Amino acid sequence: MIIVQAPVYLPEVVQAVVAQSGRAISGISGPAAQVEATKSILGLSNTPTQLDEHEILFSLALQDLQIPEALASAKVQCRLPHPEELELLSEWCVAYNVEALGKTDTPSLRLACDRIIEAHQDMGMHWVLVAGDTLVSYSAFNASLPDIVQIGGVWTPPALRGKGYAKSVVAGSLLEARSLLVKRAILFTSHSNQAAQAVYQQIGFLPTGEKYGLVLFEETQA
Template sequence: MIPLDASHLPQVEALLAPDRANAMFILSNLRTHGFGGDHPHGMQLGADAPTPTALLGLTNGGMVLPYLPDPDHGPAAATLLRGQALGGVAGPAAMVRPLLDALDLAAAPTILDADEPQFLLDLAAMNIPDGPGTLAPLSIAPDTAADWRAAYDGELHLGEPSPDAARADVDDCIAADSHRFVMIDGIPAAMTGFNATLPDIVQVGGVYTPPGTRGRGLARRAVALHLAEARATGVRQATLFAASDAAVACYRPLGFERIGTFALVLFDGKVTP
């Protein structure tokens, strides 16, 4: 595979645009940060050819974002990653797992190694549940948002929750205006957000309801209200990954339908293949 630069952006977008739901993180990173740069999410890209049929993204933070439609692309992609310090891999499971095998990292120690069902929703057909609550930005209660973010990471078994890291994440969310509370009687009751955004599709993430308000459908309503807000700006689709049966039960009534499987692998410390 060969390195790409900003001049290849039209070819990259031509490859990924028809499959946006499976390329959200690459496309959103490029839209937000462009090629390179010094932001942790800034990304370098490699491809099989200047007009690519396969892509491999690597962020400055060490996250690998593959778009490798043919499993046979794995060995060639692995050559670009040799000697790099890697923090994890995220993408469609059919693209991630062959790459990990090619890197000899399938058995590397991890803090998270999950294959999760992926869903897609046409927002024109979304069902918005009745119920209480209105949307508000996280800036209305950033300390609550940081506490919930730390609890969310803890429930996903992402290591010991870090208040500083959670607050930094929340600060980023506030700056990007990407997340929302659902408020009931002026008090935050649930949280939702978009982890990646494009003009016509968003990827839902960071959905959290504190234990005291679970079982009332608040997460479902939060997601629906936020998606309705996005729909009003021209967004037409939403995708997400469900980490549990409870999450699947939350999202399906909105109209989400399964389209595949997403793999998220976070190594226990950086690894160098």
Template structure:
């Protein structure tokens, strides 16, 4: 088995491997589909490493993107090959800002990188949910004229920035700093360009936000989902997520996934038909850590 950096010639093999483990590989799959492996100047480009056998098949993947976040997929194994982690450390492009993936695999990466006791903004093993969209349970009032779904670009930019900042602070443990403002502004530009974020309008006022943070022709990953505190307990997020999934289903998407550690959010998603399929770890460091090769 070779443990090495991946190149454009490995794209088909990488896609074939990740497709077998789609629910915990959506960011990897979506970014590969959009930016490929060696398209370095694309905002979703990353540096990919793989466990590659003699026939060219891939059995594990690690990738780091421009924001410093590392994503891992090691198939059915709970641990990540040490040789793959060594290859990553040897050519790691930037300090590590976070680690994402199947809960056990991501925890193993943190241990192998010596980051188990690092200072985290959040290090959570969320419940991973899946839903075949043919089984989507649509809220009774989701199609009512009182609830309008619009592209996020039709909402005032200041409102979107405020909501996304609040989401990062509440859900991901981010600190409210100028660095966060810059991160949010960049994220919003990308979301608006990709047209993968929507708002729910009630009585002419935006009351909830939802989007897809990864998309494939057959599958989407839901997030972020945010309702400001003053508009909560009205079922707005559930209605909006249902509307986004109805629209996705209409264009051929067959499955959706998401993860959460919130009991309230879990109840809303389960009411839509989502069921538990595993656990997914989000480990975001308070400050990026530069590792020795």
């Protein structure tokens, strides 16, 4: 995945990153205009994609985080996953990729999800929401800097949706980030996913007005 953020010298930056990394390209994300330009720079404008859309970028100053009542009253708890829960979280990762990103459930996707969950666990960058003894929702930080984090991979199993679990798990993860002096969180979501937009706005996220581009290629590009 190439993540672009180069308002100037974009061709030089993209070409240097691809050359230096030596990695295949599974997709491109970043400001929408830069994503489109990057496809052109790399000669990938007509390459078949699983997903190619502009999404809404949301931002939240963590001092303005709104805590859901269920979390504040300890009706649910947000915590780091236990090792014995990682197999379930890998299954959730597969389900998220199929539903949200249009991927196909394949052995390679399952292996990739195993690695993603293991990496998040090693870095302490993902959280589960627990109601009683049951895991009901999941959230992760796709990227993290000392003062800002990017939320991603938010997943609630379909049978458990509509209960406010997603906003509680995201808020819980951001309470932890705020305790570590992180100042801001960002995330992006599809224009068509109005349910997710409502969830994030309920805990204080606001749209920035910027369009965020996300492209996932059908096949990894060498």
